Amino acid sequence: MDNLKQAPVPEEQKSTDCRILNECRIAFPSLSANEGYARACAAAFCAQLDPTATEISDIKCAVSEGVTNAIVHGYKDSIGEIIMTLRMLPDRVVKIEIRDKGCGIEDVSRARTPLFTTDPAGERSGMGFTVMESFMDSLRVLSNPGKGTKITMTKKFSLIPRNRR
Amino acid sequence: MQTNERGLRWLETGGSLTVYLEGDIDHHSAQTIRSRIDTKLFLTRPEELVLDLSRVNFMDSAGLGLILGRFTKASELGVGFRLSSPNRHIQKILDLAGMERIVPITAARSV
């Protein structure tokens, strides 16, 4: 038995355990029809954790925001490639990365401010980043003006017995 | 309830125009939904526009933009505005945006 030989993991190491248990990656052109496709992919990937309806709804919303931003802001009037990577980490944590090689963001902290939008004519709410922040456990935004944007989000799924959902 | 040739479902009762939104509301679908509602709104000129959300499965911040845009349009025309029957997932994003402080939201399908 392999696991009998393993030393127990010290407490402080547990939280930094970032072994990848599963990983899926999809690449697609920045067409708005793919917003629904990206949401469905993320929801299907997370289904292996037997999530609650609320957790699935949160994931779909956050992915939709990230992908829509790459489409409408990153690639504005052009079509480019979007890459979404879904990773399963230990302790029921899912990590989602969405990358574009679009225009990038000049001032990330200003962009993350609730209600801030550079496209007021487009009936945007400026709430995309706020949704990602509140529906997920963490959001990291890395952007390089002229080169592109990468957002990374994580969410830890609960362990609620089926009969109490 | 009636459906017009462009696939919009609505109900007119008294001075109210209730539009039944359906399915997924995201950036992709919002544009079509927006022009359908606005066309109907301009042609009908009701006293009140009600957006019924009971059949909406999914909505992201594009839906917030769509709702606020219709609220603005209705206000410009002197038309009242109300949201009706969001499910609990839709309610969550409405709450995040503080929507209740901007427009009335009624829970029951009161027409």
Ligand SMILES: Nc1ncnc2c1ncn2[C@@H]1O[C@H](COP(=O)(O)OP(=O)(O)O)[C@@H](O)[C@H]1O
């Ligand atoms: N992938 C991206 N590429 C370039 N700019 C972006 C990207 N994502 C977000 N932004 C910028 O951040 C701003 C805020 O985004 P968000 O909170 O989603 O609001 P909204 O999309 O409604 O404008 C956008 O208006 C845009 O200027």
Ligand SMILES: [Mg+2]
């Ligand atoms: Mg956005």
